[in-house]
Amino acid sequence: MQKVLNGNTYVFGNNIDTDQIYPGRFVEFTDVEDVAKYAMFGADPDFTKKVKKGDFIVAGTNFGCGSSREHAAITLKAVGVGAIIAESFARIFYRNAINLGLPLIVCPNIAKMIQTGDSLTLDLHSGKIKNEKGLIATAEPMSEYVLNILESGGIKPLIKQQLEAQNNV
Amino acid sequence: MHAIEKLLAKKAGKSSVKTGEIINCEVDMAGINDLYLQTLRSFFEMGGKRVHDPSRVIMFLDHYAPASTITQAANQKQFREFCWDQGIDLLMDIDQGVCHQVLADKGLAYPGEIVVITDSHTTTHGAFGAFGTGVGATDLAIILATGKLWFRVPEIIKINFEGKLPKGVYAKDAILHAIGELGADYAVYKAVEFAGSMLTHLSISERMALCNMSTEMGAKTSYIQPDVITMAFLKEKVTRPYEIYHTDEDFEYAAEVTFDVSKLTPQLAAPSSVDNVYDVSQFIGRHIDQAYLGSCTGGRAEDIGIAAKILSGKKVAPRTRFVIVPASKGVLLEAMEKGYVQTLVEAGATFVTPGCAACLGTHEGMIASGETCITTTNRNFPGRMGDTKAEIFLGSPAAVAAAALMGEIVDPRDYI
Numbered sequence: 001m002q003k004v005l006n007g008n009t010y011v012f013g014n015n016i017d018t019d020q021i022y023p024g025r026f027v028e029f030t031d032v033e034d035v036a037k038y039a040m041f042g043a044d045p046d047f048t049k050k051v052k053k054g055d056f057i058v059a060g061t062n063f064g065c066g067s068s069r070e071h072a073a074i075t076l077k078a079v080g081v082g083a084i085i086a087e088s089f090a091r092i093f094y095r096n097a098i099n100l101g102l103p104l105i106v107c108p109n110i111a112k113m114i115q116t117g118d119s120l121t122l123d124l125h126s127g128k129i130k131n132e133k134g135l136i137a138t139a140e141p142m143s144e145y146v147l148n149i150l151e152s153g154g155i156k157p158l159i160k161q162q163l164e165a166q167n168n169v
Numbered sequence: 170m171h172a173i174e175k176l177l178a179k180k181a182g183k184s185s186v187k188t189g190e191i192i193n194c195e196v197d198m199a200g201i202n203d204l205y206l207q208t209l210r211s212f213f214e215m216g217g218k219r220v221h222d223p224s225r226v227i228m229f230l231d232h233y234a235p236a237s238t239i240t241q242a243a244n245q246k247q248f249r250e251f252c253w254d255q256g257i258d259l260l261m262d263i264d265q266g267v268c269h270q271v272l273a274d275k276g277l278a279y280p281g282e283i284v285v286i287t288d289s290h291t292t293t294h295g296a297f298g299a300f301g302t303g304v305g306a307t308d309l310a311i312i313l314a315t316g317k318l319w320f321r322v323p324e325i326i327k328i329n330f331e332g333k334l335p336k337g338v339y340a341k342d343a344i345l346h347a348i349g350e351l352g353a354d355y356a357v358y359k360a361v362e363f364a365g366s367m368l369t370h371l372s373i374s375e376r377m378a379l380c381n382m383s384t385e386m387g388a389k390t391s392y393i394q395p396d397v398i399t400m401a402f403l404k405e406k407v408t409r410p411y412e413i414y415h416t417d418e419d420f421e422y423a424a425e426v427t428f429d430v431s432k433l434t435p436q437l438a439a440p441s442s443v444d445n446v447y448d449v450s451q452f453i454g455r456h457i458d459q460a461y462l463g464s465c466t467g468g469r470a471e472d473i474g475i476a477a478k479i480l481s482g483k484k485v486a487p488r489t490r491f492v493i494v495p496a497s498k499g500v501l502l503e504a505m506e507k508g509y510v511q512t513l514v515e516a517g518a519t520f521v522t523p524g525c526a527a528c529l530g531t532h533e534g535m536i537a538s539g540e541t542c543i544t545t546t547n548r549n550f551p552g553r554m555g556d557t558k559a560e561i562f563l564g565s566p567a568a569v570a571a572a573a574l575m576g577e578i579v580d581p582r583d584y585i
Contacts, residue, residue: 015353015442019550023557024530028233028240030206042552062354062387066548067529068289070207070305091358091389092289096305145191145319159215159311 004123005082005103007054011116012043014060018093021064021072035071036078053080056120060086060111064093073097083122085110085129085139098146101154105129107139124150171325172414173360173392176300179412180283188423190322198277199312200268200286202229206244208287209251211310220255221316227259228252229271229286234263234524237532266497266523269293269465273377274499276406280395280413285312290465290547295363295380295391296373297399298413302390323389324423326356329365332431337582339565340375341467341545343367344382345436347428349446357387359423362416367430368393373402374471381466385443385547435581437543438563441551449568452578456488458540460573461554463494463521464528467545467566470495470503476518476570477509479584485517486576492534493518494526518573530554536561543572 020042022035029035040047057063057076063086064072073096076084083103087110097104103124110129113136114120121130125147127139142150152158170178170185178186180194201208212220220226228248236242245263252260265271268286272278272294280298284291287309294301304318312318330343348355361383368376376393383391393399395413403411435449462468462476473493485491493513495501501523504510510520519534527534528546535555536542542554542561549561564572567581574584 015444017548017550019530019548019553023552025535027204027529027531028238028244030210030244042550042557062357065353065387066289066550068287068303068305069204070307073305074207088354088357090354090387092303092305095308099305099307143191155307155311156211156215159314163216163314 003125004121005054006121007056007082008052009056009058009114009116009118009120010047010051011111011114012057012059013111015062015065016043016059017066018064018069018072019066022069022075027069027071032074032078035075039075039079048079051079051081054082055080056122057081057084058086058110058114059084061088063089065090068092070096073100073102077102085122087111098149099155101150103150105139107137110137113137170417171420172394172416173300173325173390174322175414176281177320177322186322188322188324191319192322193317193319194283195316196225196285196312196318197282198225198227198284199309200227200229200284201309202232202268202287203245203248204232205287205306206247207306208309209247211307212313215310215314217310217314220257220313223256223258225316226257226313227261227277228257229261229265229268230263231261231265231267232525232529232531234522263522264498266495266500267465267468267525269381270469270496270500274497276408279403279407279409279411281411285309285318289384290381292383292388292391293377293381293465295383296376296393297403298393298395300390303384321358323358323360325360325362327362327364327422327425329425329427330363330367330430331365331427332367332429333370334367334430334433337567337585338433338435339567340371340379341565342433342436343428343430344379345438345446345563346433348382348386348444349436349438351386351426353386353442353444355386356383358389360390360392361386361388362392364394365427372471373398374469378466382547435565435568437568438549440549440560440562443548443563449564449578449580452562453580455578456541457543457572457577459490459492459534459536459542460569461492461527461534461542461544461546462566462569463496463526464546465496466547468494468496468500470500470507472545472566473500473504473509474507475566477512479567479570480516480574481512483516483574485573489573489576491518491573492521492527494521494533495523497523527554543569543578545569
């Protein structure tokens, strides 16, 4: 996993729910190419036309609240979102994104400091967030458990290793 | 320790646990629903071959029951084949209904159980003293492969509801009021215990609504200490052995909040967030295009019974549709036996298949741009039940049924 990420930002408000990130009527699609077409469709239908690989989503509190649909994390990873920096995340969305290897960064007041289009640098280990002028905030540190999953490229490779080890005993 | 902590410790094979600790727990019942074919994909992507313990896996074809697109049909076909291949006997096909109600109906929700389903409203099972929590597809696939899942031991908040609910006011009103006061992110990552004298008068159906809605304040799980009401319900349904845990007297909650419900009025969550809660009086006269009674929150036999009482011998308003979705086959059978279905169909209501239906905006009662819906369900996010320019009000079954009758938002206490 790359430790220092650069990208432009798209800023959203508080309580961005999974119906806005990925509307319920598209949940029947299961192939990642299809899921990628509807990222943030309920909040900004043009998001997929604008977002570029490595861009950040910045949001207020409780990002990803609502349904357990993993589509919400899959679609954001598939369109190339490099990390999501929010004031807080809903629990299931948090687990889903980390499991996929999509970094989620918790940083108080971040949505008030940044505007859509700002260019940021994020250091995943130190949590330092910089713009062109310098350091603007330091995110809460990630737990070792979560960092380990991210550095392994998501939880699937870890479980795969575990299952292979059991089968070889 | 709290009862929840004792339960988690037992399932992790430990004598004690502490807040914040990450533990790996045995999962008693892992449920998959038909939205998440990704669960099976993740299982195979991780190298899974055989499900760790098929007897502890349950498959629900509830969100798309019955399939209304070819894609949904193809997904359901793969789920059925997976169950047959893997020896999963608990295949709840399209006749059965919403996962949480089906678990309750079949006696598969009980004290001391860890139940994990790919559905955010798995907090519902706190009504039975179980640890219920929702996860995504890949987390569920990990349980399929290993029988276990990691959890962070949560902080525990106690919410007391004191007093007896007035006539025409329900658990749904109490929980909407609490969410409105506390906020949609009040309990993120935390467990919520519900207590207080209101519960001594509260049926299992109403307790399930309460625990179900704790998800809408972000809770990881919820809990009601099993009591005589719980035991009476379990006696009828549950054949498995189970263990009831009790909270130590010196346990310190992360927070404790008390609401007096004895003078509570009917509440509505207005568009477009569940914590945007007001007294019903704020919206009297607002035209309703569709009234919707259903879901794991408000589609039980008691809820349908309230609607039948309000609409008995009367008609749904001419410019309003009334869609009713029994939460399960058991609920539908009870509603038929008690005559509710006859009454409501004669009044002009539309019944659809037990399941999740339009609660999540996939089929069976979607709403158009510019329309307003009042519903007993759990979410009013933009686009939740159809077009993003439709508006959704959440309320009690009585508020919904009275609005169906009058074609506009009214105070349900005038119709009880």
